[in-house]
Amino acid sequence: MSVKMKIEGAGDIERALAAMARGTSKGVMRRAMKKTLKPVADDADASQFEIAITSKLTPRQKGQARGDRGRSKIALYVGPVQPDGSEAPHAHLIxxxxxxRRHKSGKFVGAVMADPFLRPAWDKNQAQMLKTLRREVWAEIEKSVERATRKAAKAAG
Incomplete structure (x- = not known):
């Protein structure tokens, strides 16, 4: 599932990010988005999986992604991984x-009842995420500006 958020009235945020180097602004957004998505990962009750927030996908997942990659785009994914950090390709079955399910011979081998763990966490936190994202982006912008100021002062004297 991919959700795109559009923040209306956030021209100040856009201008502040545009004034930064692209790498810095992407780092600001990545850190803010991770903090925003943390409650979703924490609320997802999947006892057999850990829930990760990452920008990296496996080759199989990249083929299934919607093409939301680009030089100026930031995409983070929230989803299950095995306890060792490897992908969990069977998580969607749960x-x-x-x-x-039946074998070719007709033998019945069972069915798995749906046990949603990620969707309820997403639904629970979705309303608050936009407010949190705005707050976290501003906090990260302020921290980045402060770091740049300190670095410039250190280089000057």
């Missing part, structure tokens, strides 16, 4: 369940 989240969404399966229908009745």
């Amino acid at each position: 989240e969404f369940g399966t229908g009745p």
Whole structure:
């Protein structure tokens, strides 16, 4: 699932980010988005998985992604990983369940009832995320400006 957020009236944020170097502004957004998505990851109750917030996808996942990659775009993904950090390709079977499964011989081998863990966490936190993102972006912009000021002062004297 991909959700795009448009923040109306955030021209000040855009101007502040545009005044920074692209790498700095992307770092600001990445850190702010991670802090914003943390409650979703914390609320996702998946006992057999850990929930990760990452910008990296496996080759298989990249093929399934919607093409939301670009030089100026920041995309973070919230999802299950195995305890060792590897991908969890079977997590969707638990989240969404399966229908009745049968072998070619006709033998019934069961069905998995849906046990959603990520969608309820997303729904619970979605309303608050935009406010949190705005607050976190400003905090990160202020920190970056402060770091740049200190660095410039150090280089000057």
